[in-house]
Amino acid sequence: MDKPRPKQIFSAQVNGQWVELLIAPQETLLEVLRDHLELTGSKEGCGEGVCGACTVLVDNQPRRACLTLALEAQGLPVLTVEGLAQGGELSREQRSFIAHGAIQCGYCAPGMLMATRDLLSRQPTPGEEAIRRQISGHVCRCTGYAKIVEAVAALGQASPGEDRP
Amino acid sequence: MSLPYFEYLAPQGLAEALELKALWGQRAAWLSGGSDLLVRAKQGLVSPEAVISLKNLSPKLSGLREEADHLRLGAQTTLHQALNHPLIARELPGLAEALSAIGAPTLQQRVATVGGNLCAQTRCLHYNQSALWRAGLAPCFKLGGELCHPGGATADRCRSTCQSDGAVMLTALGASVVLQSSAGQRALALSDFFTGQGERPQDLAPDELLTHIILERPEPGLGTTYIKMASRGAMDFPLLSAGAALRVEGGLVTSARLALGAVFAAPLVLKTAMDPLLGLPPTPENLAQAAAQAGRDAAPFMIENHSAPAAWRAQMVPVAVERALAKAAQRALGGV
Amino acid sequence: MSPQLRYVGQRLPRVDSEAKARGAALFAGDIRLPRMLHAKVLRSPHAHARILSVDYSEALKVPGVRAVVSGQDSAAVKWGVFRYTRDQVLLPVERVRFLGEEVAAIAAESLTAAEEALALIKVQYQPLPVMLNVWEAMAEGAPLLHDDHPHNINVHVAINVGDVEQGFRESHLVREDTFSAPEDSYFMTEPYAVVANPLADGSLELWMPNAAPHQKAKALANALKLPLGKVIVRKCAIGGAFGGRSDVFPAEFIAALLAIKAQRPVRLVYSREENSLATRKGHGMFTMIKTGVDQEGRVLARDITCYMDGGAYSSTGPIATSVPFLCMEQCYKLPNVRFNGYRVYTNKPIGGMYRVHGRAFASGVDLQLDLLAEELGLDPLEVRLKNARQAGETTPTGSLVQSCGLTECITKSALAAGWRAKYGKLPPWRGIGLGTNSVQTGFPMGIRGGSSAMVKFNEDGQATVISGVVDNGQGNDHMLVQIAAEVLGLELGDIQLISADTQATPNDPGSYSMISTLAGGGAVKAACQDALAQLLAVAAPALQAPPQDLEAQGGQIMVANDPDRALPVAKAVRLALAQGKPIMGRGSFFPRVDNKREWLSNPFGQLSETFSFGACVAEVEVDPTTGRVRILNLVLSQDCGRALNPLIVEGQFEGGAAMGGVGGMLAEEFQWTKEGRCLNPSFLEYKVPLACDMPAMANIIVESMDQSGPFGAKEAGMSVAMSAAQAIAGAVANAIGRPVFEYPLTPARVLRAIQEKLAGLPAKGPQG
Ligand SMILES: Cc1cc2nc3c(=O)[nH]c(=O)nc-3n(C[C@H](O)[C@H](O)[C@H](O)COP(=O)(O)OP(=O)(O)OC[C@H]3O[C@@H](n4cnc5c(N)ncnc54)[C@H](O)[C@@H]3O)c2cc1C
Ligand code: FES
Numbered sequence A: 001m002d003k004p005r006p007k008q009i010f011s012a013q014v015n016g017q018w019v020e021l022l023i024a025p026q027e028t029l030l031e032v033l034r035d036h037l038e039l040t041g042s043k044e045g046c047g048e049g050v051c052g053a054c055t056v057l058v059d060n061q062p063r064r065a066c067l068t069l070a071l072e073a074q075g076l077p078v079l080t081v082e083g084l085a086q087g088g089e090l091s092r093e094q095r096s097f098i099a100h101g102a103i104q105c106g107y108c109a110p111g112m113l114m115a116t117r118d119l120l121s122r123q124p125t126p127g128e129e130a131i132r133r134q135i136s137g138h139v140c141r142c143t144g145y146a147k148i149v150e151a152v153a154a155l156g157q158a159s160p161g162e163d164r165p
Numbered sequence B: 001m002s003l004p005y006f007e008y009l010a011p012q013g014l015a016e017a018l019e020l021k022a023l024w025g026q027r028a029a030w031l032s033g034g035s036d037l038l039v040r041a042k043q044g045l046v047s048p049e050a051v052i053s054l055k056n057l058s059p060k061l062s063g064l065r066e067e068a069d070h071l072r073l074g075a076q077t078t079l080h081q082a083l084n085h086p087l088i089a090r091e092l093p094g095l096a097e098a099l100s101a102i103g104a105p106t107l108q109q110r111v112a113t114v115g116g117n118l119c120a121q122t123r124c125l126h127y128n129q130s131a132l133w134r135a136g137l138a139p140c141f142k143l144g145g146e147l148c149h150p151g152g153a154t155a156d157r158c159r160s161t162c163q164s165d166g167a168v169m170l171t172a173l174g175a176s177v178v179l180q181s182s183a184g185q186r187a188l189a190l191s192d193f194f195t196g197q198g199e200r201p202q203d204l205a206p207d208e209l210l211t212h213i214i215l216e217r218p219e220p221g222l223g224t225t226y227i228k229m230a231s232r233g234a235m236d237f238p239l240l241s242a243g244a245a246l247r248v249e250g251g252l253v254t255s256a257r258l259a260l261g262a263v264f265a266a267p268l269v270l271k272t273a274m275d276p277l278l279g280l281p282p283t284p285e286n287l288a289q290a291a292a293q294a295g296r297d298a299a300p301f302m303i304e305n306h307s308a309p310a311a312w313r314a315q316m317v318p319v320a321v322e323r324a325l326a327k328a329a330q331r332a333l334g335g336v
Numbered sequence C: 001m002s003p004q005l006r007y008v009g010q011r012l013p014r015v016d017s018e019a020k021a022r023g024a025a026l027f028a029g030d031i032r033l034p035r036m037l038h039a040k041v042l043r044s045p046h047a048h049a050r051i052l053s054v055d056y057s058e059a060l061k062v063p064g065v066r067a068v069v070s071g072q073d074s075a076a077v078k079w080g081v082f083r084y085t086r087d088q089v090l091l092p093v094e095r096v097r098f099l100g101e102e103v104a105a106i107a108a109e110s111l112t113a114a115e116e117a118l119a120l121i122k123v124q125y126q127p128l129p130v131m132l133n134v135w136e137a138m139a140e141g142a143p144l145l146h147d148d149h150p151h152n153i154n155v156h157v158a159i160n161v162g163d164v165e166q167g168f169r170e171s172h173l174v175r176e177d178t179f180s181a182p183e184d185s186y187f188m189t190e191p192y193a194v195v196a197n198p199l200a201d202g203s204l205e206l207w208m209p210n211a212a213p214h215q216k217a218k219a220l221a222n223a224l225k226l227p228l229g230k231v232i233v234r235k236c237a238i239g240g241a242f243g244g245r246s247d248v249f250p251a252e253f254i255a256a257l258l259a260i261k262a263q264r265p266v267r268l269v270y271s272r273e274e275n276s277l278a279t280r281k282g283h284g285m286f287t288m289i290k291t292g293v294d295q296e297g298r299v300l301a302r303d304i305t306c307y308m309d310g311g312a313y314s315s316t317g318p319i320a321t322s323v324p325f326l327c328m329e330q331c332y333k334l335p336n337v338r339f340n341g342y343r344v345y346t347n348k349p350i351g352g353m354y355r356v357h358g359r360a361f362a363s364g365v366d367l368q369l370d371l372l373a374e375e376l377g378l379d380p381l382e383v384r385l386k387n388a389r390q391a392g393e394t395t396p397t398g399s400l401v402q403s404c405g406l407t408e409c410i411t412k413s414a415l416a417a418g419w420r421a422k423y424g425k426l427p428p429w430r431g432i433g434l435g436t437n438s439v440q441t442g443f444p445m446g447i448r449g450g451s452s453a454m455v456k457f458n459e460d461g462q463a464t465v466i467s468g469v470v471d472n473g474q475g476n477d478h479m480l481v482q483i484a485a486e487v488l489g490l491e492l493g494d495i496q497l498i499s500a501d502t503q504a505t506p507n508d509p510g511s512y513s514m515i516s517t518l519a520g521g522g523a524v525k526a527a528c529q530d531a532l533a534q535l536l537a538v539a540a541p542a543l544q545a546p547p548q549d550l551e552a553q554g555g556q557i558m559v560a561n562d563p564d565r566a567l568p569v570a571k572a573v574r575l576a577l578a579q580g581k582p583i584m585g586r587g588s589f590f591p592r593v594d595n596k597r598e599w600l601s602n603p604f605g606q607l608s609e610t611f612s613f614g615a616c617v618a619e620v621e622v623d624p625t626t627g628r629v630r631i632l633n634l635v636l637s638q639d640c641g642r643a644l645n646p647l648i649v650e651g652q653f654e655g656g657a658a659m660g661g662v663g664g665m666l667a668e669e670f671q672w673t674k675e676g677r678c679l680n681p682s683f684l685e686y687k688v689p690l691a692c693d694m695p696a697m698a699n700i701i702v703e704s705m706d707q708s709g710p711f712g713a714k715e716a717g718m719s720v721a722m723s724a725a726q727a728i729a730g731a732v733a734n735a736i737g738r739p740v741f742e743y744p745l746t747p748a749r750v751l752r753a754i755q756e757k758l759a760g761l762p763a764k765g766p767q768g
């Protein structure tokens, strides 16, 4: 360590609360969430953008937290799985995943839930094809995706299979 | 997986950004969506001393502008914005297909940019690997060494390939790019921008920024399509891809451009295979002949640098090309 | 007892899912302790090399470094699942045998410091010849990876029942085929992680994803030379196992050594690549199958020789070598059968048990039977039914099959898939195929083969269940709670569960041999029945009725047929306390197996108390110009004894079909360079299926109501994973009109088969 490595101030509105901390500039949003803010709900399944387990919403857009520098989210609202429930009440995505058996080991669930929130915010009644497409950026090794698709479809009241060839 | 240390700079405007880059030169890397850069940084394939974020430039450098005789697409346009733009969705379905085939919606389409896709590095099954993977292995051409692992003893250059879906389709569309530095600006056809050298795939000076992509206005009779062959339905770089832009006027082909992805360090433009189509009707037989020639032209490029066998990929070239041409012709004739 | 079941058979949301949906469930990598250090492992860059020296003096100088360990610190402790397979030095001293093997490790205040220091460790290697497949390894004169194993044969399982040669002589038709597949891999979404925490009393707490906390603790206690009670494996959420978390890894040994050395908590989190290379992977396989049938398609004799690429060490070798054969002999009647299974050492990462272990075995058995049926002009479905195992029969190696719904699985799946209307009548390039399989519910494990449980009633009438069963994600926690609530007449929310914590919970074999419901669930059921009996005995005088007339329901103890005479459970509990007889139930379940049965020395006798059976029908469409297979439909069925919770059972079916069928049969395989580097240790290049790749699936639950399983339950989902692979292999052969012998069925392999067929070349298997 020959050169000084100055830290930078990071501030963002995480799950509705403003946070301010000193971080290294190369830290990813995932590291800041998990290591600094102890919000360990977002998971690292690969660290390379493939599995989707780390997905959070930054300014209402889904982002791979493992491939997003925290400083890129400077000043923006960040929503993680911990922020879905409001006042202790589970969100409708969470309730639907639970009711439909869409969570087995649960490691993919945080990312899947954020992808669901993003999809429904743009497309309130997605058909099965749209749901599958949206969650195809997220690996689940346990469920075979069937129950996840059902859980998302139930939220949009579109019946599974509707737009599948 | 953590990133090595670098400085983070977020210039407020274009001039500031270009000045910074002129100052840092090769020691700094532009950061758009980061979905190519940061993966390579984590793997230790690049180690910039600074990254210069383009996030504050996004408002100025994104979106599609229709000008008199061409279209101007901002480099910072996200894939999502681009493929959902009504003009692209309607008149350039091939481009929409290529961009929507990149990764998956939550990874790519809301974050990754068109400019990033054009400037992304070429790839190789033996290059996009971790530090642990490389330990005890001599560096390859792309890492400054003197050999190519899949190329074997006779390889005299890097055999990595362009697997950027957007780059392949934009090349087929005959697009060009605007490169700007604090010293000035230049425009370059994509066929020149892509050097064909895996070691340095883009003709992009250390102080330059790709600001815009210039596209010809889609003319009547233009049909475009993009065929991607990959293992999975999403999250996969192409094992082979074909972007086609065919213009049919009065029942005859007046322009035929085709580029292959995942074959060569640049999108491989198959001119000699397509030229015979000019002046002919786009019948299945004529297209099949062009496709067969494409297969012969592409064969020498096939080596074991992808997860599917080279022999299969070689066989797939005429298949992909024929399918792409057929679809493009159908669209040129007013189909969907 | 109440005849009316309130929970069993209901589609209930899992009790553990809310914490997971909230992101509140803690996985090992989420755990953070005060003063915790971060660890990193230095790995061998060679697939085979002698370690000449390890010098970490420079690493120690990096600020923040608190402990370093290498082979010298390991006392060359050797690990093996069996006494006779102790072949892995947990931190090698002299030799590394695969690329990625652990050489040294560092614990530091930050990951950055650990990484920096790692780069300063100097290791001198002398590279040795590398053997990357079974043929190289078995070749005459090949260097030995373990000196006491000639020809690098790690395990040889030999089974010979009946008179195989006589069976072939009596056969009307005999076929011989060879099938092969490279390694597959688990790719559970959670990468491996360990937290080790040394406590003031000299004991050590550990968290890691595991499939058997008690077995981990025992092995670690041995390795660290600590009393068993001082090695405490605690519970955490686990992101999938699929067989890949079953035995002991250097990671926990290293984390423990570092923690003890630094006297600080240490966390070691693997990267995805490390998870792929340095935990377990599947086995590569070559299977030569010879089968003889009579005119009606009844199998008269079968002879199988299988070579498994086991990688550098034994791990569960004897089990892995046997299981594909055992699944087959459970599933089909086989009057004469011979099996020679060889597990061979190579310079690859270690092969472990896998949920769909042996695709090149099971798919070969089924495909060959289809080919024989076709040659005889018979419908493969009929041939399967003729050979299908029935309840009451005994397997060739001597296991009584006490319950078996295989015939029902086959007929129901075939009916739902429209087999009769489709087989042989589909348009070109469409095909239909059937896979059938059976799995065990546990293995003979001697004193560790049974599970025990306790239940205590709390003053408020709620109950706490204490069980050693671990939940890897499949829903075991829910299964235990549901069984307890059913027996005790309580709500699910009235049950607290303490599980998978070796300090608190009694022994359990672990959740890796499909035994958890049978043994763990059975033990909890017994413990609850014991507690209930105590409770009823206390309540009887108060309710003025004999205990046998009482039942527990909705938190009340009531007189059967007289709901007005009732006593709240809480009151009964307090009554018991007042009498100095606190309610504490205990129960255990030790499966009736033949503990003299041994994998190698005596592979005969009752293997598991009961077995589960499944069948799958797949319909596919093949693109003849690309070779790409599209699955149109999968009908999944299994005799799981009884579906305690159909929602969970279906999830196991669907997940199994994705892993074994769609991924396992069409895309998943490790690729290697000639130096032994894995080309695709990542989620990007190892092709696990995504949502867009999955076909429509239909689930059919068959219930044979097993006499020993809790409420009749056996096991759910395992056999579906494999039968989906078998069905797809059959369907593709049916679609293209010729068998493909190498798996997975990637477009390249399928296209080659199509082209060879069009060229009039004979269909032939892989060359050894
Ligand atoms: C899991 C995964 C799957 C993927 N799948 C695909 C796929 O299927 N097809 C595909 O094509 N790509 C794929 N990608 C690669 C990548 O996401 C895309 O190429 C994307 O478009 C890159 O855009 P970006 O904005 O994220 O680029 P960045 O990573 O930000 O930049 C890429 C490179 O270009 C440079 N750069 C960025 N902007 C400019 C500019 N304006 N001027 C000059 N240089 C610039 C950067 O310094 C960097 O070297 C995948 C990536 C991941 C992680
Ligand atoms: S951890 Fe970010 S995508 Fe896998």
Ligand code: FES
Pocket: A102, A103, A104, A105, A106, A107, A108, A109, A139, A140, A141, A142, A143, C189, C239, C240, C473
């Ligand atoms: S539930 Fe385990 S990975 Fe999705």
